[in-house]
Amino acid sequence: MTAATLTPSPTVRSDARLTFPRILRSEWIKLTSLRSTLWSLGLIVALGVGLSFLVASLGFGMEGASAPDPGAVVTTATIGVSFGQLIAAVLGVLMVTGEYSTGMIRSTLAAVPARLPVLAxxxxxxxxLVSAVGAITMFGSWAATYPVLDAQGLxxxxxxxxxxxxLAGAAVYLGLTAVFALGLGTLLRSSAGGIAASLGVILVIPTVLPLLSLAVDWADEVAPYIFSNAGVAMARLPSTESVEESIGQTLLEPGLGGLVVLAWTLVSLTLGAIALRRRDA
Structure with missing residues (x-):
């Protein structure tokens, strides 16, 4: 009696290697699947385009103008950045603190033990994502205001x-603002703390420095290098030298302003990365 022999089936190996593109895909799905993300990004576009159209229609900043003024056009098209940066900051903080509040961060870090690729x-x-939405907002604002200004010859x-x-500089600034806030959120691991710290840098410091300049001389020298003022510099026309803007402070050239904002962002991310590596989830 002969025994039947079974031919062993080949083992199918699944390629389950952890790669950075797969981590990117995971983070993309997590971010874009949240309803709050879509609402936040939609609000950036709606506020940006709506405010620009309103300002152009009412003629704010164009009083007495009889010829096209590129500087005024840029200011009108990018006026939504003032509110967009706040929304971007909140979105950046919540991207990481939301995982801490639900406990999902433990699963994320268990899947990626190195941790830093997650933050990257x-x-x-x-x-x-935020820069792309910012670009849609800025160029959309320019397009929305063009017919209004064209009717006035401006x-x-x-x-x-x-x-x-x-316009592109304004969009990139929004993207960097979100990442800057992400770093603070990673450092503090608290939604309230991260949002408070981010808005403090964006709103409080520019408000306090002019008052501080009444008492100390160095405040005026530092002012162009704070986060939000450097961001304003990214979204203006270049000139041969720094100029006094409507905020009453000297601004950097656009390129230098971008480097300053990038430096702030890298410092925030570095602090967040150190905290992520050293602390338990």
């Missing part, structure tokens, strides 16, 4: 030197 993936996904096209880079 969150930063990249958040920056690209419109300026995108071919105007420096106009498109200024």
């Amino acid at each position: 993936a969150k930063s990249l996904v958040l920056f690209l 419109a300026v096209g995108l071919a105007e030197p420096g106009l498109a880079p200024a």
